[in-house]
Amino acid sequence: MGHNAGAAEPQPHYHGHRRRVRERVMRAGAEVLEDYELLELLLFYSIERIDTKPLAKRLLDRFGTLGDVFAAESVQLREFDIDQRTLVLFKASREAGRRLAERKVKDMPVLTNWQQLIDYCHAALAHEKTEQFRILFLDRKNVLIADEVQQRGTIDHTPVYPREVVKRALTLNAAALILVHNHPSGDPKPSREDIEMTKEIRKAAEALGISIHDHLVIGRKGHASFRSLGLLS
Template identity: 55%
Template sequence: MGKASDEDERSFFSEVPVRPAPKARPAPAEKPGYLGHRDRLRERFASAGPDALPDYELLELLLFRLIPRADTKPAAKALLARFGTLAEVLGAPVNLLQEVKGIGPAVAFDLKVVAATAQRMAHGEVHGREVLSSWTQLLAYCRSAMAFEAREQFRILFLDKKNALIADEVQQTGTVDHTPVYPREVVKRALELSATAIILVHNHPTRLILITHNHALAH
């Protein structure tokens, strides 16, 4: 009887699995400080609207998507310090954008996609309306399209008899300081489009010149 009891006891203990000691749970990693800032900025945009945010914060919101794991405030402020306004940041060429710290090729490319989208939207807002009724809108559109072009352009906005935009075309592209203009080609194109008025736009490195059928405006 004693022998059987010993065997039963050995059998029992041999079948009991050895459980490892529970590992201590690692302390939760602290979230980077910029994540809380991003949440607060999104909440302000959602509750108060875009007018409640200065340009650098709107640019920060945009950069959130383009730079997901970093503080984007320094890059946003650096872009505005370099180029001046939000429109000019989006209008800047890729090579100049990449000269700003924190802006690599991928981010510069994505900013140009955003710029193209904004330009298309601005064009849609102007198209079919009385262009001359809003010089501020017209200047903003032309500035976003041309302000940081590396070469001079001669651009023409063709209008109908109601001053509504028929077409917006780059008629000539020149060098860094010279753009040829051929009045015969301008008139020919205006006749082809049945335009009754035109706005001529010519860019310079530091300014934008607009000449209309009966106005001249430098900005």
């Protein structure tokens, strides 16, 4: 008996699953999804011909959190046969998260929206693989004027030059600064170098009437505040 060319090809099992996941999101919202389900859903849009659930679970097992998956290096992701299309999706998803968090602190007095500021710093830095030193520049009402990456460094060191920090603050007419950097090791405890560097920046800034409100160190599972630790008193 010959093959019936007019017969419809059976749909792969994941087609029905994808439809059910989409319908669930439309019915109950994306917030009901587990992390692996949310990642699986995103992967629907970049990988067409496989069941993406096992891949989503493997990625989370390997990297830990959604943020870590999105921030993973290209060479690490290629171990999972992740193509360029998905790499771009991950980069875009991470940047979307950072910008959404930034919206909550931009043009608002940051000292009265402290938790949103911490959330933003985590979105920007918690999953970076190398040290990054950022400065939040504030006006006289403590409203965020700008957030800029001052320096990028290695896995455990970032060179910071107090003169450059103060020069940029004067250019932006900033009245105060919040210093922020990450510890890729995950432990946010300030190092001796962090403390010395902060003292130098504070000395240079305050000589020109610019306050240092805080220095935040961001780790994957938490943060440290110099002010809370009594290191700015």
